[in-house]
Amino acid sequence: MSNVSVGLPRINEPAPAFNVKTTHGERSLADYKGKWLILFSHPADFTPVCTTEFIGFAKAADQFKAMNCELLGLSIDSIYSHLAWMQSIKNNFGVEIPFPIIDDIKMEVAQAYGMIHPGAADTQAVRATFFIDPNGTLRAMVYYPMSNGRSIDEFVRLLTAMQTSDANQVATPAGWTPGCDVIVPPPKTPEAIAKRMGEGYDTKDWYFSTKSL
Known part of the structure; x- marks a missing residue:
């Protein structure tokens, strides 16, 4: 039952x-x-x-x-x-x-x-x-x-992305596949924003930073 x-x-x-x-x-x-x-x-x-x-x-x-x-x-x-x-x-x-x-x-x-x-x-x-x-x-x-x-390939990709996010505390951009850069969580305080540019990421703006794994 x-x-x-x-x-x-x-x-x-x-x-x-x-x-x-x-x-x-x-x-x-x-x-x-x-x-x-x-x-x-x-x-x-x-x-x-x-x-x-x-x-x-x-x-x-x-x-x-x-x-x-x-x-x-x-x-x-x-x-x-x-x-x-x-x-x-x-x-x-x-x-x-x-x-x-x-x-x-x-x-x-x-x-x-x-x-x-x-x-x-x-x-x-x-x-x-x-x-x-x-x-x-x-x-x-x-x-x-x-x-x-x-698309079974998309399900494999999505599962890989979620597992990567869980393991590394990051997000993944549209169409992400292993080997591509990942997105670093944006800063949440004015102090963190001020530090972001010097943290070594590829930063386009304070809210958008990426890095390689």
Whole structure:
């Protein structure tokens, strides 16, 4: 039986807890403590756009694992449907799906995470992706329309950026990739502003300074 918390999730707050059945057995949010988790929904099994996304996530699974990140899929379908779809992907595309897929027939997880959007479909989850950090905090949410598949490369980039920010107490500019300069937090007092120009950063103005890592 599923057990999820109530209320829509918000960034930098605890992710809604869950205890669910998946294609890999029972899973709960607590199982992922100490690791990053990417929880992603798709409208339905046996749909073409979703198939390409699952293939993309499967091919990147080892890369995510090397970044201490697990993957967890979801749709409003049964485990039996998930298993049949996984077998179809293996038979037709030669790709094995290595991550679990949640059975969410009752839409409890989808509702708790705001995956059901009025007007999109009454019984389908939109393409939502949630990044949950090792402390169980929701760090990012990304939504795509039904008609367009997600960029797995962007999710790898975003996870890398967030991990870099956490490790170095910095921000990253638009389109940042490893090797690019990062943004130093701006000073918060007049005294700190006066010191900023002499701190050795590439400073364009008091509020905008970058450095290499």
